[in-house]
Amino acid sequence: MPWADLRAAIPDRVRAELARLRAGLPRFGAILLDCGDTLVDERTEIKQPGSEVVLRGDLIPGAAGMVHTLKALGYPLVLVADGPRQSFVNLLGQHGLWELFDAHVISEDVGALKPDARMFDTALAAIGLTRADAWRCVMVGNNLSRDIKGANALGITSIFMAWSTLRTHEPIDETEQPDFRIEAPGDLPVLLDSLEPLLRFKGRSPMPKAVS
Template sequence: MTGTDAETDREWDAVFWDIGGVVLDLESVRTAHAAFVADLLDRRDVDATPEDALETWRATVGDYFREREGTEFRAAREGYHRGVAAIVGEPVPREEWRPPFRTAVRESIEPVPGAVEAIESLAERDLHVGVISDVDDEEGKWMLERFGVRETFDSITTSEAVGRTKPDPAMFETALEKAGVPAERSLMIGDRYDHDVRGAAEAGLHGVAFGAEDGPAVAYRIESPLEVLEVVDGERET
């Protein structure tokens, strides 16, 4: 078989990954935030219980994101800045709270089991392996580096770089342009149906649901990131 024939027979040209909930275990993020908030109370001598302070943090950050219009990008770091101020009762310089925040994240975050192995295995195939994620650009790349896979990806498309969030088609179109691959020969692995799976399908990609709800946009459903290898290798039917 010639190289051209092999490329024609191969079903997929690219696999794109979301980060949160697919590569990054979200429970470990919640653990990191709880540790940071507890440390903040000690360092600033705030008269509040860790539970109440954490609730204030989550409510403030949640309200910040809910205020955005449509798919406009809002930096998580600004939401965290507001969360710190709400707990302390006044603004705290970023250079004061960000180092301990990064330490808490570094010590707590974990990858989703099987994600790193799946990414490394895909990189050995003749495929474009990319990221499409609604994260702050620096933070997303830092987390991938923390898990040892940043350089494994051929492209990283973040909402901060694009200025929009999924399911805005600009997110998927930007990633496809970087990869130089057609949408119909691309997979998108995500944990949110509307944003990741349906958004990808509407842009012409095939949605792979990992923890996402079922729906007509789901081309494949996997229970472990490692199962995407079966999809790529043609061992899984839609």
């Protein structure tokens, strides 16, 4: 093959080889996502008068793109949120995100609030997983005492969404210490991409903690 043709072919060959290598890597079994200040800006939420039901609210910048990207990458997505079901139907439905989730685990339906293990067990069961699969799932949320603590208790990789300042960013103890921290929704696909190669080792030892 002439050098000019070989040089032109190299980029495609490299991309194909990387795709082949990545296809053999283990993948996260599910991405569990909170809603308030993880997808939706809580400061913009409008509630129905005299009710806790949220009628509408704005998305955090980059949230829609993040959900669409994760869906396109083939990850099972589970909403794990505290509040009335109708709030999340309204909030995510208005932005075309509700139907992108494979399951919706809502505290009103479960009868428990995060960090109660029932919320996370229900989320895993909704997509055919059990606690034995928790190590290859992630939970993303803005609340250390609910999202992070609940995920940690089951061995789910916890990712703190630090976009909002409405709640504390300081864990009160190790049970609230997130495995990883991101500043905005757009950071999540990049982080998952960097963590997946470590899954082959995580079944034998804890996922390495992020350095903050």
